Amino acid sequence: MATSTESTSAASTQGGGEVIAAGTLCWRIEKGQLQVLIIHRPRYRDWSWPKGKLDPGETTPECAIRETFEEVGLSVKLGIPLATITYPVSSRDKVVLYWAARTDRLRPVPDGKEVDRVQWVSPEEARDMLSNPSDVEPLDALVAAHAAKDLQTWPLIVVRHAKAKPRSSWSRAEGDRPLAATGRRQAIAVSRLLQAWNPERVVSSPWERCVQTISPYVNQRSAKLKLVDALTEHDAARRPGRAKAAVERVFDKRRPVALCTHRPVLPLVFAVLGDHMPAGLRQLLPVDDPYLAPGEAVICQVSSANPGRIVSVEQFRAYDD
Numbered sequence: 653m654a655t656s657t658e659s660t661s662a663a664s665t666q667g668g669g670e671v672i673a674a675g676t677l678c679w680r681i682e683k684g685q686l687q688v689l690i691i692h693r694p695r696y697r698d699w700s701w702p703k704g705k706l707d708p709g710e711t712t713p714e715c716a717i718r719e720t721f722e723e724v725g726l727s728v729k730l731g732i733p734l735a736t737i738t739y740p741v742s743s744r745d746k747v748v749l750y751w752a753a754r755t756d757r758l759r760p761v762p763d764g765k766e767v768d769r770v771q772w773v774s775p776e777e778a779r780d781m782l783s784n785p786s787d788v789e790p791l792d793a794l795v796a797a798h799a800a801k802d803l804q805t806w807p808l809i810v811v812r813h814a815k816a817k818p819r820s821s822w823s824r825a826e827g828d829r830p831l832a833a834t835g836r837r838q839a840i841a842v843s844r845l846l847q848a849w850n851p852e853r854v855v856s857s858p859w860e861r862c863v864q865t866i867s868p869y870v871n872q873r874s875a876k877l878k879l880v881d882a883l884t885e886h887d888a889a890r891r892p893g894r895a896k897a898a899v900e901r902v903f904d905k906r907r908p909v910a911l912c913t914h915r916p917v918l919p920l921v922f923a924v925l926g927d928h929m930p931a932g933l934r935q936l937l938p939v940d941d942p943y944l945a946p947g948e949a950v951i952c953q954v955s956s957a958n959p960g961r962i963v964s965v966e967q968f969r970a971y972d973d
Contacts, residue, residue: 670747673746674715674748674751677794678726678728679752686798687773689770693767696783698783700783702720703719703748711845711848725761729753737790750793775794804957806956808909809851809950809952810949811913812912814836814839814865818832827884840971843866846869846873852876853876854912855878855898855909856913859884862913883912883914885916892920896924899920903928
């Protein structure tokens with residue numbers, strides 16, 4: 653499964669006049685069978701998936717999480733990206749990005765206004781019930797991923813630290829160089845973006861600008877933070893093998909994790925990730941300097957059934973200044 657999604661903030665995404673929306677296909681395994689959550693919207697008298705339009709400044713992953721909670725009362729974490737569908741609304745096109753979201757042991761509660769009924773159904777039943785024919789596309793992607801054992805995954809997220817104060821204006825130790833004012837705002841946006849996947853661990857370079865980038869998320873979500881010297885610019889340049897080994901180790905625990913490091917270290921990080929994915933997917937990783945913008949992230953979903961195998965790649969910039 654080779655998937656790539658790239659998005660920025662709502663303002664830039666909607667610059668072409670399209671209506672941008674995002675949603676989820678919530679799924680579970682019940683008595684050994686795949687089921688999906690389908691919703692009924694009284695305003696349109698249709699059956700569909702939880703979804704909605706972006707709020708100002710919001711990324712599509714944040715939108716998908718928020719809309720799912722608002723419409724059916726489920727606090728979910730995003731899994732693999734599914735199909736993006738486009739269809740006309742009024743005089744414009746509507747583009748909807750979908751993600752899989754596992755929801756075991758969670759009870760959906762429709763809001764009663766936008767959604768008045770919800771049902772757990774088989775994929776075959778959902779296909780017959782869906783009112784918009786294009787809504788079948790993300791369902792087909794989800795079913796195909798389930799058949800390939802690529803549906804149950806955990807996220808590995810790589811973050812480039814946010815914008816730091818210029819080197820030219822900093823006379824003290826390089827490791828102490830902090831974020832600029834723009835970088836501090838980016839760090840807050842990074843925290844909001846990471847909550848779409850809610851990694852329970854964060855592995856970071858101990859240099860100040862990396863720690864400041866991920867601190868808003870760590871503090872808000874009480875994530876476990878591990879500082880690794882091998883991920884600093886200095887250590888990675890001298891001993892690249894150690895940096896690669898540090899990245900390799902994040903696969904060992906098979907649990908959601910975010911990794912924050914510096915631009916010069918990113919090629920080493922992506923080289924390791926590339927070894928865990930098929931050639932077609934490897935081509936979707938950034939290859940040109942600067943690889944990621946400050947505060948930008950690459951999200952890889954790693955298969956739970958096939959340990960160490962990356963099955964999707966996405967790229968998001970949480971904040972534009």
